[in-house]
Amino acid sequence: MTLRTPTPEEPFIARDATYHKAPPQLRARVQGAVAREGRSRIVHLGQRTLAWGLAFATVAAVSWNLGAMRGRDAAQDIVTHDVLAAHMRAVMATGRLVDVPSTDRHDVKPWFAGRVDFSPPVPDLTARGFILVGGRLDVVDGRTVAAVAYRYRLHIVNVFERPAREGEQAPQLTSRQGYNIVHWSRDGIERWAISDLAAGELATIAE
Amino acid sequence: MTRVTRFEDRVMPHLDAAYNLARWLTRNDDDAQDVVQEAFVRAFRFFDSLRDANARAWVLAIVRNAAYSWMEKNRPAEIVPIEDAGLIDADQESIGHAAPAESNPEVILLQSANRKLVNQSLEELPVALREVLVMRELEDLSYKEIAQIADIPIGTVMSRLSRGRAMLRAAIETRMRKAG
Numbered sequence: 001m002t003l004r005t006p007t008p009e010e011p012f013i014a015r016d017a018t019y020h021k022a023p024p025q026l027r028a029r030v031q032g033a034v035a036r037e038g039r040s041r042i043v044h045l046g047q048r049t050l051a052w053g054l055a056f057a058t059v060a061a062v063s064w065n066l067g068a069m070r071g072r073d074a075a076q077d078i079v080t081h082d083v084l085a086a087h088m089r090a091v092m093a094t095g096r097l098v099d100v101p102s103t104d105r106h107d108v109k110p111w112f113a114g115r116v117d118f119s120p121p122v123p124d125l126t127a128r129g130f131i132l133v134g135g136r137l138d139v140v141d142g143r144t145v146a147a148v149a150y151r152y153r154l155h156i157v158n159v160f161e162r163p164a165r166e167g168e169q170a171p172q173l174t175s176r177q178g179y180n181i182v183h184w185s186r187d188g189i190e191r192w193a194i195s196d197l198a199a200g201e202l203a204t205i206a207e
Numbered sequence: 208m209t210r211v212t213r214f215e216d217r218v219m220p221h222l223d224a225a226y227n228l229a230r231w232l233t234r235n236d237d238d239a240q241d242v243v244q245e246a247f248v249r250a251f252r253f254f255d256s257l258r259d260a261n262a263r264a265w266v267l268a269i270v271r272n273a274a275y276s277w278m279e280k281n282r283p284a285e286i287v288p289i290e291d292a293g294l295i296d297a298d299q300e301s302i303g304h305a306a307p308a309e310s311n312p313e314v315i316l317l318q319s320a321n322r323k324l325v326n327q328s329l330e331e332l333p334v335a336l337r338e339v340l341v342m343r344e345l346e347d348l349s350y351k352e353i354a355q356i357a358d359i360p361i362g363t364v365m366s367r368l369s370r371g372r373a374m375l376r377a378a379i380e381t382r383m384r385k386a387g
Binding site (some may be wrong): 009016022026027028031033034035037106110113115117119 | 211212219224225230233240250251256268273344357360
């Protein structure tokens with residue numbers, strides 16, 4: 001297609017279109033809403049501290065009985081369970097797989113801005129056979145995570161992402177109920193990829 | 208300093224820019240206000256992710272997201288995907304920002320076009336072109352900032368600006384001819 005060549009007179013819009021300044025009542029409205037959010041955040045933080053305290057007490061009690069390592073395994077087990085459940089829900093329910101359907105990462109990546117507190121990289125993996133389907137939000141381990149869906153031949157692959165809590169972790173393969181799961185951490189992002197795809201093929205997503 | 212006062216310091220100064228963008232995207236005062244309120248609450252929630260980044264571009268990206276969510280829900284027909292041409296020559300684009308040739312008859316014609324005419328024509332542009340024009344021409348954001356906010360490559364920002372300007376000019380001329 002051809003583009004019309006811009007000509008020198010074009011920047012006239014700035015002079016002639018209206019710059020809509022925020023109405024005064026909007027400033028008050030926004031300040032009120034932010035202040036309310038600030039207060040509820042403090043309550044939340046309090047609740048969270050309490051919840052963490054209880055969780056810690058539970059884990060401590062469990063660890064006392066089973067040994068610290070097994071407590072940690074149990075926590076990882078819960079996360080794996082969440083990943084499996086989220087994947088199964090997404091695959092079973094029609095129309096639930098993605099909220100932003102697109103094969104273009106430039107549509108999917110910005111959709112997450114302001115929805116999760118980090119920026120999921122949403123890499124283009126076409127060269128490795130993973131075709132982007134889109135993104136959505138999901139819940140793993142009680143937290144909102146970014147879920148990015150890919151298609152590999154006829155298989156659906158879900159990748160769940162959240163900010164890493166620990167350092168780099170090399171890819172680790174597990175399987176649950178016939179699904180393969182790869183878990184790894186890199187560049188500050190922790191990821192789980194899950195699919196009914198063969199383990200060897202799924203693992204290429206973490207390369 | 209509390210989180211709320213830090214937010215007031217860094218993000219609230221961009222309320223006008225936020226409203227202007229939301230108003231041009233939703234084309235309606237009430238909806239723009241709702242979008243801005245929602246976006247600022249979200250921005251406050253994710254305030255930690257701002258760090259040292261450019262606060263105006265950061266909050267405008269959130270406002271844009273909120274506005275698009277609103278449009279998806281209320282006016283899905285308006286979100287038409289834009290077929291982007293390849294990269295255009297950066298030099299060609301820079302001509303668009305040369306000093307206006309005041310004596311050019313077309314300029315005089317366009318300068319006399321009244322505000323209403325320009326506003327109506329700009330409102331009717333496809334949203335993907337309208338938003339880059341608003342960010343560039345009214346908000347005076349750099350190509351890089353626009354690319355960041357809309358998450359498109361800089362070359363796409365340039366080609367959309369160029370197409371947006373051409374379409375806007377054509378729309379204004381059509382309106383003027385109709386008006387006689």
